Amino acid sequence: MATPQHTPIVFRWDLDKTYLRSEFDTFRDLVKIPFEKPEDKVTVPGVVTLIRHLRRVARQQGREVRVFFISASPPQIAKAIKEKLALDGTEYDGITFKNQLQHIMRGRFRNLREQVGYKLTVLLRQRNEFPDHAREVLFGDDWESDPIIYSLYADLLAGRLGAADLPQILDRIGVDPELSQEAQELARQLKPVDAVERIYINLERRSPPKIFEPFGPRLIPTFDYFQSAACLYQDQHLDAYAVADVGHSIMIEANLTPRHLANSLADICRRGYLHERVREVLEWELIERGVLPRPRQQSFFHRLRSWVRMRTRRTPVLPRPLPPRQAEMDYLWIVQHWQQRQRADTTVST
Numbered sequence: 001m002a003t004p005q006h007t008p009i010v011f012r013w014d015l016d017k018t019y020l021r022s023e024f025d026t027f028r029d030l031v032k033i034p035f036e037k038p039e040d041k042v043t044v045p046g047v048v049t050l051i052r053h054l055r056r057v058a059r060q061q062g063r064e065v066r067v068f069f070i071s072a073s074p075p076q077i078a079k080a081i082k083e084k085l086a087l088d089g090t091e092y093d094g095i096t097f098k099n100q101l102q103h104i105m106r107g108r109f110r111n112l113r114e115q116v117g118y119k120l121t122v123l124l125r126q127r128n129e130f131p132d133h134a135r136e137v138l139f140g141d142d143w144e145s146d147p148i149i150y151s152l153y154a155d156l157l158a159g160r161l162g163a164a165d166l167p168q169i170l171d172r173i174g175v176d177p178e179l180s181q182e183a184q185e186l187a188r189q190l191k192p193v194d195a196v197e198r199i200y201i202n203l204e205r206r207s208p209p210k211i212f213e214p215f216g217p218r219l220i221p222t223f224d225y226f227q228s229a230a231c232l233y234q235d236q237h238l239d240a241y242a243v244a245d246v247g248h249s250i251m252i253e254a255n256l257t258p259r260h261l262a263n264s265l266a267d268i269c270r271r272g273y274l275h276e277r278v279r280e281v282l283e284w285e286l287i288e289r290g291v292l293p294r295p296r297q298q299s300f301f302h303r304l305r306s307w308v309r310m311r312t313r314r315t316p317v318l319p320r321p322l323p324p325r326q327a328e329m330d331y332l333w334i335v336q337h338w339q340q341r342q343r344a345d346t347t348v349s350t
Contacts, residue, residue: 008064008134009237011054012123015071015081015095017141017204019047041084044202045253046225046246048088053242054232055091066130069095070122072115072144096122115144116152117170117179123153124186132191137237138199139228142207147215148173148338150199151329154218159192160328169331173339197235198324200228209271211341214334217324220273226250226261227268234278240285247291258293265292 013019021042051067058065067090071081075097085092098118130136138154140146152169155161163184170180199219201212209221222228229246232238238246247261265286269279286292 006062008131009058010066010068010130010134010136012068012136012138014140014146015069016073017143018139018202019043019069043088046250048090049246049249050225050229051090053238053245057238057242066093068093068126070119071095072098075099114176116149116173117175117183119149120153121179121182121186124183127157127190132193134195136196138196141202141204143205147201147212147219148335151215151219154196154199155329156187157190157196158194163187169335172332172335216326216329218326222268224250224264226264230265230268230274230282233282234274240282243282244286244289244291247286258291262292
C-alpha cells in the first residue's frame, strides 16, 4: 500500500480565469477568442510558477504527478492554447476543450454557456484513467459554478453522494438531460475513495469569501496564488522555496510589494485556512528570502531566532495535516442560493 508521500497526485485546473485570464462573457468575446495569438493570452499572476513547483516537489517526494486542464473554450483554438502553454513552459498531461460547434449544430444554444454538466462528465470520465488510490487537488474560479461542480465530483467520488442523487440536483441546475444521464452512468462506475484533498477557488471576481462557507473546509477561496501556495505548503505539496518563488512571480506580474503579500498571508490565516504555527514558520522563511517585509522592531528573542535560522538554513518539520472533515452538504439548498446570487450579480452588472 502506498504511503501518503508516494501516492499518485493529480492537479486539475480550470483553464479559463484560473490559468488564463480569458474573456468570454459576451458573444463578441467568444468571436474574438479564435483570433488571439498565443502571446496575447495573459496568465493569472503566479500560476505558471505554482504549477512548475507542484510538479517539482511531487517528484522530489517520489510521487507520480499529473496535471490536467479543462477548458470551456472550443477545440478550434486548441493550437493557440497549447502554444501558449509551451511558451509558459507549463508541463501538462492532458487538456479537454468544449465542443461548442456540436451544440450549435444541434441547436442547443443554452449549452454554449452551461458548464456544470460539461465539466462534471469530464471529471468523472477522466477519473477512470487514474490509479484507484490517486489523490486530487482541484483548481477553479468564482465566475461560474466551479465550487458546485468540484464539490459534487468530490462527494460522488467519496461515496457521500450516489448516482441516484444526481438527477434532482442537476435538473435544478438546468443541466441538459443527456449530460445528466451520462453523469449518472459515469458516477455508477466509480470506485468509492475520498480522493479530493482540496478545492481551490481563485476569487477572480473578488466574491466575498463568506459565501463559500457552505462548501465546507475542503474548499479554500483565495484572492491570489500566494495564498494558495501557502495552503499547499501546509498540506506539504510545496516547500518554502516554492512559496517564495510564487510570491516573487506575483510581485513582478501584478506589480505588488512585499507589504501586499504580507497582508495576503495575514488574510488567509485570519480566515482560518492557514494554521498560525504554519504561518509563523513560513513567515520567517519568506522574510529571509525577501518576499515579506522585515518587521521594523524586533525583540531580542526574534532577532536571535532569525540569526540562528540564517546560520542553519533548516526549516522546521511540520506534522502532515489531517484531511479536513467534510460535513454532508445540502446541494439543493446550495444550488438555490448560488443561482439567486448569480441572478443578483447579473442584475447589478446590467
